[in-house]
Amino acid sequence: MTAVLLRDAPARIHYAPRLRRPEAAEGRPRVVIVGAGFGGLSAARALARAPVDVTLIDKRNYHLFQPLLYQVATAGLSPADIASPIRGILAGQANARVLMGKVTGIDREGRQVLIGERRVPYDYLVIATGARHAYFGKDEWEPFAPGLKKIEDATDIRRRILLAFEQAETEPDPVERQRLLSFVIVGGGPTGVELAGAIAELSKVALARDFRSIDPRSARVILVQSGERLLPVFPPRLSEAARKSLERLGVEVRLGHPVSECGESAVRVGPDVIDTRTVIWAAGVAASPAAKWLQAEKDRADRVKVDANLNLPGDPRIFVIGDTALAVDSRGNPLPGLAPVAKQQGAYVAARIAARVTQDLDIGPFVYHHLGNLATVGRKAAVADFGFLRLQGSIAWLLWGVVHVLFLIGFRNRVAVLLDWIWAYLTFQRGSRLITGVKG
């Protein structure tokens, strides 16, 4: 525990003399990494001791811990608890510099990354630009059903949820009031399940005594999954356990029918129309526009097809990793869009580049080591699948908590999240019940 803490506590660095970046030694390879998410950051940090100059580019100035975004969206955590400034994370790494900018293209011939008019030359390029939510061609649904991918999405969803309760409190029309107090989550994967559980607990516990005209416990939370079961990557027994835990929280789980219509005041699911003012999209993802930048082969989700070394086929100087890459395992199955995949791929491409520039060695193909899957439903309710061991209930929930705190970047964030969780556990309250961003 201590070793982890020291390495991740950038605050201590401020007392040390400011690190002077050695002049880019003539001929020292330039490694440019686009995206400071799980994959890009892992690659940059793993190159700390390599004789290369690292440039990490991101359109944001912070690294975001997406697995806890849903807790920002449901008023449990503040955005700063799950995000860390990239410059702070790499302040102690002498061979690294950080550029904030939105990449708009790649000049493969000239070996340059384009940030608008600006050009950043590279000898090796790692693209780790992640993914965005996708509506399977129904992009017109986005205004009515926001997805959850960045902090702005989370605070927008939080506003919609909390505002619905406020509006219901003064709404005279019972039909409109029930519409306001109905929340539909589309997509029964981990994010959908976690959102549904958190909204149910918010309405049934945290808000229960705070209103006078409405009873928040009467809110409907509906989770729609087009497939036959929730959490399809988990074993059926754990899918069933998650469904039962959600239903104990009062969530209505709808299986087997996709959303076919989505509008301002209702959604259609199979034969039913559900009146609602708040729909949250947790169903589809599509990769960043990296394939277009690279003019590369891609799959239906726009992921860039890479070879076994995570290189763009035919170009050993370009690597594509994480959610924006289509990498397959030894059986040809696509690797899942998960943080551990991106992190392991980041470390791998760093090792590959270091081996190339130091000993001109080939370190063999990438192999993903899957440690397991975790998903939480709510208080003392989660499921965990480690293959040889499958857990549910409180023990899985504790494990889920420990793993998420450990993987958070930054000592401050770990302590902040832990304190927020302990407080929420003891008081049944939420630490960030703020309605922000209301116009006027």
Ligand SMILES: Cc1cc2nc3c(=O)[nH]c(=O)nc-3n(C[C@H](O)[C@H](O)[C@H](O)COP(=O)(O)OP(=O)(O)OC[C@H]3O[C@@H](n4cnc5c(N)ncnc54)[C@H](O)[C@@H]3O)c2cc1C
């Ligand atoms: C709500 C939610 C919950 C999740 N929960 C889990 C979970 O519990 N467990 C798990 O393993 N995985 C989870 N995931 C998936 C996990 O977050 C991703 O698999 C992981 O983030 C992929 O890492 P990445 O490095 O490929 O991309 P990301 O972490 O998304 O990072 C991409 C980075 O690229 C930057 N970027 C994008 N485009 C540009 C551009 N044009 N110019 C400059 N910078 C750019 C972005 O700002 C971002 O910082 C979750 C995802 C979401 C959205």
